[in-house]
Amino acid sequence: MRLKVIEELFDTQQPATATELxxxxxxTPSAMSYHLxxxxxxxxxxxxxxxxxxRERHWQAAAGRLDVTSVADSRAATLGVVDVELNDLRERLSKYVKRDKETPNPDTWRQEGHLAALSTGRFYLTPEQRADLGRRIGEILLEYSPTTNPDNRGEGAEKLYYVFSFLPGDIDDA
Structure with missing residues (x-):
């Protein structure tokens, strides 16, 4: 339940009361208050x-996007969100790949502006390049964020889910 509430508040970026949630x-409102x-x-x-x-307290997301490395102070809470987000991603990818529609040609997709459902790779970056990549991706996310640009939900807008993960290569050696 807590993770559903996190998703709703981060997705909508709108305050809500325990009763509404x-x-x-x-x-019950009291159970929701406990979770909040x-x-x-x-x-x-x-x-x-x-x-x-x-008379009722309003609650909102603690940030414009869920970034578990900087939002949560609890390691257990952070790992719980990571597990749920990865399971959700796995489920969404599986449904996407298994859908009944014929998968379009990737070249046609790129020409039509579609994004890859999953892309993996490796970089070799200096600390300065890594900082630059993070800054540039942050700028792009802010440009499309409902927090900074609520007009992005206009007619024809489609909800897209994204997950970014940039992990140091030496994490495998630990």
């Missing part, structure tokens, strides 16, 4: 400025 996810306080303790959500008449 409870109704959408089939819990735990997510706050771990750094995934935060209390937003009071809205309405002040």
């Amino acid at each position: 409870a109704q959408r996810h089939g819990l 306080r735990a997510l706050e303790k771990w750094g995934f959500v935060k209390r937003s400025a009071n809205q309405g008449d002040g």
